[in-house]
Amino acid sequence: MNKEKDFDELVTLKKRDLSRGEKILSKIMLFFEDLFKVPLFKCHHCGECILSHTGFVCSQRCPKRLRNGPCGGTRANGHCEVYPERKCVWYMAFQRARRLRRTSLLHRIEKIHNWELEKTSAWLNVWTKQIEPPTFIIRSDDDHDIKKQD
Ligand code: SF4
Secondary structure, eight states: OOHHHHHHHHBOOOOSOOOHHHHHHHHHHHHHHHHHHHHHHOOOOOSSOOGGGTTTOOGGGSTTOOSSOOOSOOOTTSBOSSSTTSBOHHHHHHHHHHHTTOGGGGGSOOOBOOGGGTTSOHHHHHHTTSSOOOOOOOSOOTTTTOOOOO
């Protein structure tokens, strides 16, 4: 087993420091990204977007900022254990992913968040290959036939 390779697969390492120009560009791009992603998805600017894997529900709205959820504390009514008045973000992600037939993407193990990418532009980070691109099209969803249990 190659431990270094396993570690690389679990963590998004910052590949290099951004130049001054790239930092300015990141701020500009984040401004435009926010115009679109904050109202639509309540984006929390993690810089390492996994929206396309979570039914287009931002996982970073979870008070624990889980990227591989849910935590196990979800209440029987699908609400959050931290904020009982709110629905669990991962419950919402599952419901949305099921409607969109994308639940198989919820089985992916998402990388440990690199906090150095926080408040940077995810679009730029994809462009500069710091993070993986989003998955928009999936050929088949193994779980699409999960029966509706509501
Ligand atoms: S960039 Fe991060 S915080 Fe923003 S929508 Fe994507 S996953 Fe959520």
